[in-house]
Amino acid sequence: MAVVFEKTELLTDLPMHYCPGCTHGIIHRIVAEALDELGIGKTAVGVAPVGCAVFAYDYFNCDMMEAAHGRAPAVATGIKRVCPDKCVFTYQGDGDLASIGTAEIVHAATRGEKITAIFVNNAIYGMTGGQMAPTTLPGQVTTTSPNGRDVEHCGYPVPMCEMLATLSGSAYIQRVSVHDVKHVKAAKKAIKNAFAAQMENKGFTMIEVLSTCPTNWGLSPLEAVQWLKDNMIPAYPLGVFKGAEA
Amino acid sequence: MASVTVNEELCKGCGLCVDACPKNIMRLDSAKINQKGYHTAHCAEPENCIACAFCATMCPEVAITVEK
Numbered sequence: 001m002a003v004v005f006e007k008t009e010l011l012t013d014l015p016m017h018y019c020p021g022c023t024h025g026i027i028h029r030i031v032a033e034a035l036d037e038l039g040i041g042k043t044a045v046g047v048a049p050v051g052c053a054v055f056a057y058d059y060f061n062c063d064m065m066e067a068a069h070g071r072a073p074a075v076a077t078g079i080k081r082v083c084p085d086k087c088v089f090t091y092q093g094d095g096d097l098a099s100i101g102t103a104e105i106v107h108a109a110t111r112g113e114k115i116t117a118i119f120v121n122n123a124i125y126g127m128t129g130g131q132m133a134p135t136t137l138p139g140q141v142t143t144t145s146p147n148g149r150d151v152e153h154c155g156y157p158v159p160m161c162e163m164l165a166t167l168s169g170s171a172y173i174q175r176v177s178v179h180d181v182k183h184v185k186a187a188k189k190a191i192k193n194a195f196a197a198q199m200e201n202k203g204f205t206m207i208e209v210l211s212t213c214p215t216n217w218g219l220s221p222l223e224a225v226q227w228l229k230d231n232m233i234p235a236y237p238l239g240v241f242k243g244a245e246a
Numbered sequence: 247m248a249s250v251t252v253n254e255e256l257c258k259g260c261g262l263c264v265d266a267c268p269k270n271i272m273r274l275d276s277a278k279i280n281q282k283g284y285h286t287a288h289c290a291e292p293e294n295c296i297a298c299a300f301c302a303t304m305c306p307e308v309a310i311t312v313e314k
């Protein structure tokens with residue numbers, strides 16, 4: 001028999017610690033496969049965040065570095081400037097990238113750092129128990145917005161792709177989702193495009209991946225992918241915000 | 247005829263593979279429990295499997311291998 005699908009060597013054999021049905025695992029796989037298929041996996045360097053993906057350094061079979069909360073783009077900047085030939089990426093949640101690390105991502109993008117940010121937006125702080133994030137939807141119930149996010153009091157969700165696409169230093173910016181097979185395949189293609197643009201020295205690249213947090217959304221894994229589709233995609237439209245699709 | 251192998255110790259019984267299968271042949275086994283305490287998934291009708299790997303595409307644990 002011929003192998004149609006097997007785990008990529010760019011992921012380690014360690015069991016992942018994510019909750020059942022959490023789509024962080026799918027995103028790990030497509031990032032690893034994208035690196036592998038572009039032939040840049042062996043020399044790639046990833047930077048792990050603070051958040052549920054904090055142990056990403058154990059799951060990717062390439063060099064990995066851990067950054068302080070939100071500071072992955074700054075760490076990646078240093079690595080890329082010393083090793084300009086390597087593919088350098090960050091893997092960051094929305095609490096990490098769009099809250100405590102806003103300054104780092106904005107300035108990495110505006111400087112046109114030739115790195116790729118994999119931005120996992122699940123509209124909540126997962127690791128710490130489901131608090132409201134800057135990306136939480138209006139009306140969304142979290143442990144710190146028990147009556148739903150009130151925009152009068154807490155402001156509006158931050159559309160990171162739209163925002164960073166306005167900066168001259170950004171080269172490729174796309175928002176994708178992983179709620180079904182078709183979208184997972186499109187998400188992998190987007191990640192490959194971003195890595196390819198980085199290796200062509202085009203500038204800063206980011207792929208925002210809409211992701212689930214069944215545990216803190218209080219939903220089953222299947223309800224969570226449906227909730228993503230019904231609520232997150234209307235609020236965070238999918239598409240290419242900067243650069244040409246390969 | 248295809249073969250779908252689930253690494254049972256990695257499976258967390260999330261059911262995303264069951265939902266993704268176009269042939270409706272992935273099942274969670276309510277009689278079986280792995281070391282972590284989850285009901286694991288398996289392909290119940292390998293003779294009807296078309297080796298599309300949709301199940302593996304949605305598996306967050308990368309626990310599924312598909313051969314044909």
Ligand SMILES: Cc1ncc(C[n+]2csc(CCOP(=O)(O)OP(=O)(O)O)c2C)c(N)n1
Nearest residue numbers: 050051052069093094095096124125126127
């Ligand atoms: C300097 C600092 N401030 C706050 C925290 C607490 N903290 C840990 S993870 C996290 C947010 C995680 O949310 P997100 O980045 O969205 O990732 P997720 O867990 O949802 O994948 C926070 C606030 C910390 N570890 N360090």
Ligand code: SF4
Nearest residue numbers: 018019022052126213
């Ligand atoms: S808390 Fe949420 S984001 Fe974190 S592993 Fe669990 S489901 Fe995933």
Ligand code: SF4
Nearest residue numbers: 267295296298299301
């Ligand atoms: S390979 Fe396709 S048909 Fe076979 S079990 Fe998986 S999803 Fe179903």
Ligand code: SF4
Nearest residue numbers: 257258260261263305
């Ligand atoms: S998708 Fe993976 S973890 Fe979830 S039930 Fe299927 S085999 Fe198990």
